[in-house]
Amino acid sequence: MGNSTNDRNWAAIERLRFVETCAWWKGLVQRQDLVGLFGISMAQASSDLQRYLEMNPGAFVYNLRQKRYEATAEMKCVMTCPRLDEAVARFLGGDARSTWTGWTDESEGGGCVAILKMPVREAGSAVERRVFLAILNGLRIKVRYASVNSGKEEWRWLRPHALGHNGARWHVRAWCETNEDFRDFTMSRIAEVEWSREETELPVGDKDWEQWVTLRVIPHRGLKDEQRKAVERDYAMRNGVLKLKARRAMEGYLRDRLGLAMADGNLPVRLLE
Numbered sequence: 001m002g003n004s005t006n007d008r009n010w011a012a013i014e015r016l017r018f019v020e021t022c023a024w025w026k027g028l029v030q031r032q033d034l035v036g037l038f039g040i041s042m043a044q045a046s047s048d049l050q051r052y053l054e055m056n057p058g059a060f061v062y063n064l065r066q067k068r069y070e071a072t073a074e075m076k077c078v079m080t081c082p083r084l085d086e087a088v089a090r091f092l093g094g095d096a097r098s099t100w101t102g103w104t105d106e107s108e109g110g111g112c113v114a115i116l117k118m119p120v121r122e123a124g125s126a127v128e129r130r131v132f133l134a135i136l137n138g139l140r141i142k143v144r145y146a147s148v149n150s151g152k153e154e155w156r157w158l159r160p161h162a163l164g165h166n167g168a169r170w171h172v173r174a175w176c177e178t179n180e181d182f183r184d185f186t187m188s189r190i191a192e193v194e195w196s197r198e199e200t201e202l203p204v205g206d207k208d209w210e211q212w213v214t215l216r217v218i219p220h221r222g223l224k225d226e227q228r229k230a231v232e233r234d235y236a237m238r239n240g241v242l243k244l245k246a247r248r249a250m251e252g253y254l255r256d257r258l259g260l261a262m263a264d265g266n267l268p269v270r271l272l273e
Contacts, residue, residue: 130193140200166253
C-alpha cells in the first residue's frame with residue numbers, strides 16, 4: 001500500500017477534510033500541519049496533499065520559496081461546508097497540539113475573538129434522561145416543576161411527546177394532567193422526575209405541534225433605502241422577504257427571537273401579517 005491515501009478509510013478522509021479546512025480558512029496548508037495534528041509521516045502528508053489536489057484541482061498552488069501550499073481565490077470546498085464558528089474554534093482557540101497558533105481574549109495576541117457567555121439554563125442530567133426516556137418510550141411521568149406564572153413548585157403528572165429548543169433552552173412539550181391540555185415546560189425548571197415505566201397514550205392529538213406556520217419577515221418600513229438593503233442582506237432575504245417555517249407551538253419563540261432591537265430602539269425587521 002505504501003503511502004497512498006485510501007479515500008474510503010475514515011482516518012484518511014479526516015485528513016483530507018483538514019487539508020480543505022486549513023486551506024480555506026488559513027489560506028495555506030503545510031505538511032507539518034498534518035504531521036503535527038495526525039502524527040503521520042512527512043511522506044504520508046505529501047501523499048494526502050497530492051490526493052486532495054487530484055480531487056479539487058486548482059484549490060491551491062505550491063509556493064517553492066515558502067515551501068507551503070497556498071489557497072487560490074477561486075478555491076471551492078468539495079468535502080466540507082465552511083462554517084465560521086468551526087474555524088474560530090479550530091484556528092483561533094490556541095490549541096497547542098497543532099502547529100498553528102491561535103489568539104483568544106486571554107492570550108498574547110491581543111484578543112481577536114470575543115464570545116458572550118450567557119447563563120446556562122439546563123436541567124440536571126437525571127432530569128434530562130428521564131424526560132428523554134419518557135418521550136422515546138411513551139411514558140407517563142411525575143415531575144416537580146417550578147412555575148413562574150403561579151410562583152409555586154409542585155408535583156404534576158405529564159405525558160411528554162416532543163422536545164423544542166428556542167435557541168437558548170430546551171422545552172418539553174407534554175400533556176399536563178393538571179391543566180388537561182398541551183403545554184410547554186421549561187426543562188431547567190424541572191427539579192425532579194420520578195423514575196417511571198408506566199406506558200401511556202396521549203388523550204388527544206397535539207394540534208399546535210402538528211400544524212406548521214410560515215412567518216414572512218420584511219425590513220421595517222421606517223428604514224432608509226440603504227438600511228433596507230443592508231437588512232435584506234443580513235437576513236438573507238429573497239426579493240425583500242424572509243420566509244421562516246415553524247411549528248405553531250414554536251411560533252411565539254420564533255417571534256421573540258426576531259425581536260432584536262437596533263441601537264436607536266427601532267426593529268430592523270417586522271412580520272408581514
